[in-house]
Amino acid sequence: MDAQLYLAYDYPLLGAFWTMLWLVLWVxxxxxxxxxxxxxxxxxxxxxxxxxxxxxxxxxxxxxxVFVYVVARGRNMGRRELAHARAQQEAFDAYVRETAAGASRSRTSEIDDLARLSDIRARGDISEEEFRRAKERILH
Known part of the structure; x- marks a missing residue:
């Protein structure tokens, strides 16, 4: 063995350092x-x-x-990664908007139905019991 290798084994901390360095490089x-x-x-x-x-x-x-790929096509790797991340974010934003709009529409329609039902009751077209049953159907 050469002198450098003996040096690493003479000092266990240096051996641990080299082991960690190789592990990090492999990762x-x-x-x-x-x-x-x-x-x-x-x-x-x-x-x-x-x-x-x-x-x-x-x-x-x-x-x-890997080295040839990085030299030949590495310049645009970051751009493709950024475009992919933007596309994912836009898809997520569209999903959130769609879901929020759907929940908002159903809640708005419930409110509109309750307002119409209240108007019908105020005019005296339905009884209090009929109003209560219709309100329960709308809310469930």
Whole structure:
């Protein structure tokens, strides 16, 4: 063994540091690999064959494939990620607006029905018992 390797084993804290460094680098590597695979599938500009070719290149030769992908297509990865996040936020906002409008419409229709029912009772067209039963049907 060479002198540097002995140095790491002479000082256990240095050995722990190197172990943690390698662990963090492996986690970062897998994070980058998964981001690139997701970017390959997310990119609408690539054809199906181009996506398949990049995926095969990244899976079969992971180190070379990832580095070539980052050099060749890395510039727009952030833009595609941002566009995807915006699309998700817009879809969520549309869902919230639609749901809130639906709840508001049903609540407004209940209020309108109760107001009409109250007017009918005030004119004397229905009895108090009929009003109570109709109000329960509207509210349930």
């Amino acid at each position: 970062l590597w897998f994070f980058l690999l998964f981001r690139i695979v997701a970017d390959i599938f997310r990119d609408d500009a690539l054809s199906g064959w181009a996506k398949a070719a990049w995926l095969v290149f990244v899976v079969l030769l992971p180190f070379l494939g």
